[in-house]
Amino acid sequence: MxxxxxxxxxxxxxxxxxxxxxxxxxxxxxxxxxxxxxxxxxxxxxxxxxxxxxxxxxxxxxxxxxxxxxxxxxxxxxxxxxxxxxxxxxxxAPGRLSRHEMAWDDRAVVVDNGVVASSIAQHLSSESGIARENVVVGVAHRTVDVTVRPPLGIPVDIDRLRAIVDDEVASYRLTPSVRTRVRVERPLDAGKENPR
Structure with a gap:
């Protein structure tokens, strides 16, 4: 081609x-x-x-x-x-589908944003040790939004999480390029959730 x-x-x-x-x-x-x-x-x-x-x-x-x-x-x-x-x-104006072009060797592959989000979430879970269900990733046209919800008492290094996500996203070589945002949301403790 x-x-x-x-x-x-x-x-x-x-x-x-x-x-x-x-x-x-x-x-x-x-x-x-x-x-x-x-x-x-x-x-x-x-x-x-x-x-x-x-x-x-x-x-x-x-x-x-x-x-x-x-x-x-x-x-x-x-x-x-x-x-x-x-x-x-x-x-x-061109309409946008929820897909990105990914460079793979000398070929271009079109991937759905949901596939990219799932892959990033799984990679982050594997690299950080945080359970997969505690990692939520959303991929839009120009942004990747990662929310990590670790259980209470589990220490999290947000800079390390950012580096993992940035390295993984960079390895995909997406077009158009995306910027990443990583957040850590801690659950409220039981006393705050159920005030008496």
Whole structure:
């Protein structure tokens, strides 16, 4: 496989298509067109409109600048501009899947963030001696968040935990790169949990 084909495959596996957002916008536009067609057909048949006849809508649109205060027009314009900007951002910005590209020798492998989190948690548990159920790892697009909950009375060196996590994450060579955050949460003792 050539580098450009590999890059395309990796991009498709790590970015989500905008099909859902496009489908919602297309459905809304189709519903608006169907409603307009129904109103026009009812008007041509001499029937009462569902909401507003085409003639009344055209008259309301023609008198809008004089019927509405300028502040109302400005507010409506701002709302329409914000909606348009949101639609533009959805159309242009790439969606992200919960996956990362991992460099492995001279190949690229796409891995799910859950797999990365599980691997880090298992490695940290093995290296530190803290039980696996007391290590919680979350992997996001740019961060790895590690929470260690050791039992009461077990000493923990947070700098050592950070070094273990940083070394493990660095060995994965993830793209995009991530920064790590390690926290130690101690459980409350029984006297504080059940005050009398």
């Amino acid at each position: 050539t580098d450009s084909v590999l890059r395309t495959v990796v991009r498709r596996e790590t970015h989500s298509p905008r099909t859902g957002a496009m489908l919602v916008i297309v459905v809304l536009l189709v519903l608006a067109a169907v409603y307009a067609a129904v109103e026009i057909a009812l008007s041509l048949a001499g029937q009462p409109p569902l909401l507003l006849s085409p003639g009344a809508a055209a008259d309301a649109l023609a008198t809008l600048p004089t019927a509405v205060v300028p502040a109302g027009l400005i507010a409506a314009g701002v709302v329409i501009a914000v909606v348009g900007l949101i639609v533009l951002v959805i159309a242009v």
